[in-house]
Amino acid sequence: MKKYALLGKSLSHSFSEQYFSEKFLKEGINNTEYINLELDNLNNLKYKIKQLNLSGFNVTIPYKIEIISKLDFVSNQAKTINAVNTVKVIEGKLHGFNTDVIGFTKSIVPQLNKRKTALVLGNGGSSKAIQFALHKLNINWKVVSRNTDFDYRQITKETIDSVEIIINCTPLGTYPKIEEYPQLPYNLLNSKHLLYDLVYNPKETKFLTFGLANNCSIKNGEEMLVLQAEESWKIWNSDIR
Numbered sequence: 001m002k003k004y005a006l007l008g009k010s011l012s013h014s015f016s017e018q019y020f021s022e023k024f025l026k027e028g029i030n031n032t033e034y035i036n037l038e039l040d041n042l043n044n045l046k047y048k049i050k051q052l053n054l055s056g057f058n059v060t061i062p063y064k065i066e067i068i069s070k071l072d073f074v075s076n077q078a079k080t081i082n083a084v085n086t087v088k089v090i091e092g093k094l095h096g097f098n099t100d101v102i103g104f105t106k107s108i109v110p111q112l113n114k115r116k117t118a119l120v121l122g123n124g125g126s127s128k129a130i131q132f133a134l135h136k137l138n139i140n141w142k143v144v145s146r147n148t149d150f151d152y153r154q155i156t157k158e159t160i161d162s163v164e165i166i167i168n169c170t171p172l173g174t175y176p177k178i179e180e181y182p183q184l185p186y187n188l189l190n191s192k193h194l195l196y197d198l199v200y201n202p203k204e205t206k207f208l209t210f211g212l213a214n215n216c217s218i219k220n221g222e223e224m225l226v227l228q229a230e231e232s233w234k235i236w237n238s239d240i241r
Contacts, residue, residue, distance in 0.1 A: 002032045003053055004236065007045075007067070007087075008060035011036040013175050013201060015225050016058055023233075039063075045070050049089060056088045056236040058229070061171060064125025071096040081132045083125035086232040088240070097235055100129035103228030104198075105137065108165075111194055111219050115164035116140065119155075121182045123148055126198055127169035139165070152183045160188040166211075168197045173205035181206035189214040200225055 006016040020034035039048065042063060049057070059067050064083040068074055071084065072093040078084045084096035116139055120127055123145040134141045142163070144150050166189075172180045189195075195211035198221040208218040234240075 002055050004032070004034045005037040005052065005054055005057040006034070006060060007037045007039065007057050007063060009038060009040070009062060011038050011060070014060065015200060015222075016060075016229060019226070019229055020233075042066060042070055046094070049094070050092070054089055056086070056232070058232055059085045059087060059125075061124070061126075065128070068096065070094065077101065077132075081128050083128040085125070085129070085228065086235055088235055097232075097240075098129055098132075099228040099231035099235070100126060100224070101133045101136075102231050103224040103226075104130055105133045106227050107223040108133075108196060108219065109137070111196070111217060112137075112139075112165075113194075115192075115194055117163045118142075118165040118167060119144060119159065119163040120167050120169060121145070121184075122169035124169065130167055130169055130198075155184060157185070157188050160185060160193075164192055165194045165196060168195075168199065168205075168207050171199065173197070173202075173207055174199050175201045178202055179206065181210065184210075186210040186214060189216050191215040191217075193217070194219065197221055198224065 006014055017034055017036050024032050064085055067084050074096040078096050078098040081098050084098055086097040086099045088095045118134055118139050118141040120130060120141050120143045123143050144152055144155060168182055170182060172182050189211060193216040195208055195216050196219045197205050197207050199205050200221040203220050211218045
């Protein structure tokens with residue numbers, strides 16, 4: 001039996017377990033299962049991986065950055081990003097990769113329509129992958145976060161006017177806390193703006209609803225999630241090390 005997992009906290013409403021279980025069924029992938037692995041900390045991670053006999057696992061909030069110190073090998077790209085969301089177990093050693101970049105890039109490119117400036121909300125592990133992708137796409141960006149020099153209170157009309165894409169990399173609005181949303185002056189948005197939300201449950205968050213109300217283009221995180229999951233599957237089932 002091959003076993004894979006999603007590592008994180010509060011995973012009862014996560015996408016990955018259901019997605020991979022359905023994939024295995026649909027594609028006739030036998031003797032394989034995908035489980036949720038909820039841990040309060042990473043202190044005994046290697047013991048847990050060995051105990052469960054995992055072949056690989058995905059990493060979600062809040063461990064995408066912290067996991068790096070527990071790995072035996074980190075891909076050059078994931079090192080540059082400083083975040084890992086996919087781990088492959090090879091002969092007991094943990095090899096880390098980042099598939100968020102390819103998932104985000106493939107899903108946003110068709111929506112860009114020459115947009116070249118972005119405001120990134122949040123500065124966690126997912127945000128770091130998005131910033132790396134924006135750099136590769138030659139899109140200029142600014143990060144707003146409670147933990148950076150530029151926070152939400154400093155967003156002005158000039159800020160909103162100077163960007164064409166706003167990307168929510170925070171968990172705000174995720175089920176079951178669907179009433180939450182990033183504190184932005186939504187009334188200043190217009191049809192030139194694309195609002196991209198990494199949140200996928202619900203499909204339309206308050207962040208996106210407010211964007212629609214102001215004639216923005218919108219995109220949720222579901223396609224990105226599918227693309228990064230498929231990229232993880234490729235890594236687990238290839239010679240990539």
